[in-house]
Amino acid sequence: MRTGQNIYKRRDGRWEARVFLGKKANGRPNFKYLYASTYREVLLQKNNYEKTISLKNTQVLSNALFSDAAYSWLLNSARRWKPATYMKYKNCLDKYILPQWKKLYVREIQQGTYDRLMEVLLQQLSGSSIQTINTIISGILKYTLNCLPVKCTGKVSEHAKRPLDILSDNESCKLLTYLDHRNDLISIGIRLTLFSGIRLGELCALTWADVDLEEQVIHIRHTLQRIQNRNRLPEDPKTVLYIGSPKNKRERSIPLHPQMIPILTKYKSRYPASYYLLSGTLSPVEPRKMTRHFKKIIKSCDIRDLHFHTLRHTFATRCVESGMQIKALSEMLGHSTVKITMDRYVHLSMSFKQSQITILQFPDLKEKNRQNLSQTDQEVRENGEDTEDLS
Template sequence: MRTGQNIYKRRDGRWEARVPLGIRANGRRYFKCFYGKTYQEARNRKQDYEKNIPFIKEMVTTSPDTFSSAAYGWLASSEQDWKPATYIRYRNCLEKYILPHWGLLPIREIDQKVYDALITLLEKKLSVSSMQTVNTVISGILKHTLKHLPVTCKKFVAERRMTPKDILSKAEIFRLRSYLEAEEDLTAIGIHLALYSGVRLGELCALTWADIDLETRTLYVRHTLQRIQNRNRLDGEPKTMLQIGLPKNKKERVIPLHEQIRPVLERTRRLYLPSDYLLSGTSTPVEPRRMSSRFKQILKECGLRNIRFHVLRHTFATYSLESGMRTKVLSELMGHSSVKITMDRYVHLSNEFKAAQINNLQYTDSTSIDRQKNGQNDAEAC
């Protein structure tokens, strides 16, 4: 049912308001949609959006070749290739920093001078990371629409300080493990598993008992859990939502179970269904920020310093290298896209390990030196 202002009653009972954004190459219009339980609710969301992006009404009556039209076409065609969090980051960057300046500009008029002017303006207030995202969005839109990049994008390189990663000392690990082995609840099991596998917090929260194969002694990292913006939020609904997706780099990975963690998993596994989440023991996962809060409480009870959960991952990587694990093996266990990333992040080993390793350096031993000296003296005597 249509009631005007491009607002419709859907079959599922909700109201849908559409804002036309442009025309695709096939001649069809595409829209940004807003939903509501009532007509008024959907209309208000539509009007709020149009106020924040004032050029929308002008854009739909002008040429479909505007940068804004091309931008939303790029988002629509590429969305399926990105994780939801990536899509949201690109869209927010586009609407907040680029469209207010380039929205009505014909895309074929964007040249080096236009690009440089925008970059000069934005880099005064944005971080290096944000400027890199701006470049990614601009180049993606231009290549998608024009099939080439008509500008040379300025390079933004973050200054990376090669400082040692924060890791737990052996004494801290002993104290933490003693606590975890005494508790053996699901939270303790999860922390223990992270310490012996290097999984990320979001990956740990997404683990179900089906991901743990005790027969083959294998852990399968198939998903990650994260909180992202609720893109189609209705009035009264939260601004964010939990989302389960593929792990970082969209790669599932296999991690052999360490002998130290396997027995506790075997004792606990029979109490839960394969579909139950590891950390909750139910069909509802524990979200990362709650698990992080539990971790900090355990640190406090153990008398340990306040650290991030991610330090467990750094600890796993550093001690794995110090134990002789090959970098290629560690890179695959960590889920890094390349060995270079592993080396760049974990080149700094502990001072204790360095002190032990330096004694492996050997020149000619003292006996050989004495023999050489005696030989020289004999030769001189002759």
């Protein structure tokens, strides 16, 4: 009988606890087995043994070089991450943290050490990159010391943050007019992004099976990325295409905008369900190639140089300006909280702000005086009626 926490009641009446120690050379799990006559006793043994192991690991790692502890953390945590996340953390570690801390021991990492690193990095990195570096540092130190001896407070100041672009009304009109006169799948993909807010990798991984015209939704089940080949042999390519789950491992369904339904209906019957939407074949269009197509199109439309992700920003902003509920928008974008949607993707345009400013009103002095006089007259009349009743 199992009662949780890897504790079991044996057939001989004893209680058995298992402590996971890692994996053997053959890949099978390696356990430490503890026994007692009661559940409480074996649970106490298990907790004490785990504390002993943790203390030993902490003592060993705290006396290690920070670089050794960092790579140990990477290898230990890799199984929980997607390959792209692993490479992102490893590249940030190698490029920004280890050049400054490579010769330091873990026990030497103090608040002043962290602050000096931030002084350098805040001058060259975005807020998103600083946040990633804070995640790496805190992860390594917690893994090594079971605590965080520094406060990872470094962040880009508000005035230094670059405002995220959206398409202006004029630019949106230019782009949609261009797309209206094109019948290729790339143009359909760009229009779909503008009317759904899906990410570039999600668009590239979309197949015609994900387009459900009966329910009038698209299903976001995968994302496509080109990432560094982690286990590359000398003859292997440096990068590989990787199809995995969407960001935050959140599959979702997005309702199709009415303008997209006739377009997708026209094309879906031409392709098998397993074919990719952007290519119309079994081979996907890579994100980099899709970005190049997008750049050429906006240049043809005489639109300023923008990132493909601008379409997602524009979708979110227009949804808010149109009165869409933020919770509904947050779920369509695949965010874990409404706060992320508001803070990161909703950038209200000046034209919308100008329309909203007309809602603001202050009381008019003359109108206020008229209201006061009218109220006084009414009170006089009411008092007069009350006097007549008494008489």
